Amino acid sequence: MRIHPSKKDCLVLDFAGNAARLGAINDPVIPTAKGTSDGTGVAPVKVCPECDTYLNASARTCPECGLTFERAVNILATAAVEELVVRKRDAWHEVIGIHYGRHNKQGKPPSVKVSYNIGASSMVAEYICLEHGGWQARKAAEWVQERLPFGWDMPTTTEDLLLMADMLRKPTFITTERNGNYRNVKKVRFGIDDPSAPF
DSSP states (O other), X not given: OOOOTTOOOOOOOOSSOHHHHHEETTEEXXXXXXXXXXXXXXXXXXXXXXXXXXXXXXOSBOTTTOOBOOOOOSSOSSOOOSOSSOOSSOOOEEOOEEEEEEEOOTTSOOEEEXXXXXXXXXXXXXXXXTTSOHHHHHHHHHHHHHHOOTTOOOOOSHHHHHHTGGGSOOOSEEEEEEETTEEEEEEEEOSSSOTTSOO
């Protein structure tokens, strides 16, 4: 895309889901070349609409309920509606599903990896480090306090947090920010209304 002095507009018709897969034109997600991953990325997943089971993105049949998925069509019937240019305001993404798992890193205490499914095979993860001490532990305690059911005791270990994970309040919308090739969770909303919708 090149700027021309006599042209002020550009029409982009995305029929292949590139904006959802690769991000906005001015804030793209740089894909990792095959064979160069360090194994710490988030595997693409999808959620079965019948039984809410998390599955590998390539699964053709749900092993829990037997639902057969239709083969995905790469060329869409209509153009995508995702933003092609990131504006300064935060974009809110609806959280379709959340997965909690134990994360181990050599030489470090364990932590809880929280993966948010925000659609179009997009996953954003954050790490809750209750056992790491210092500012990481303080940040983790704030994260838990915001989600802890009323009257529950604050967990002190990763295992305690994982045991109560299904009872935590779950965000319905999140915003993200770029961190190298990854995105971090920036803000969360727990309400049922879309915060980006007009009044």
